[in-house]
Amino acid sequence: MRERALPAHLFARVDESDDGLFYRSPRLVQHIDDTTIAALTQYYANTIRPNSRVLDLMSSWVSHLPADLVLLRVAGLGMNADELAANPRLDERVVQNLNVDPDLPFADEAFDFVTIAVSVQYLVNPVAVFTDVARVLAPAGRLIVAMSHRCFPTKAIRAFHVLPASERARLVASYFELAGGFDAPQLVDRSPAIGDPLWIVTAVRSEERT
16 A cells, blocks of 8 residues: 555645755755754664664754764665765765665675654655565564654655654654554654654564565
């Protein structure tokens, strides 16, 4: 089941031009403040097992992974080669526009964790992407989607402009459900007392993918 199961108008954007043009220049910026970055890094520390294989999807120049967390593999897929090159946590770097090609260039069951940090609002074909994430995750592997309230407004889908936070989280949860291959998603609020909000939607890949 794909995006036709969701209202098409939710995925419209102010700027529908080629994403490659928008992202051709590196943007070495943070989309959440330092306190919220620390909260996300702590969540990763509590969730991602040492010696895991991690795919940082929609990656940039920072992955927010704990510096002392030993990992077997960290691959990053993003839109800008310079941003990926500036990310010291990555062992592998792939430039790909998921809005044009949602198929991931990785083998089946290649990763134990996939992270999407404050970028899911840019996907216009999220169910297709989540479907392929389930393919590249090992059984019992986990997809972690972290969201906040900041974005590049012209490239974010309409849903992230018009829906309240709780509804945006439910929308992302529906991506897991429509993609299939995941257990029931969990919604977690890790917002610090002072700082940008941090909402996480996460689910484990089913032992048997549908």
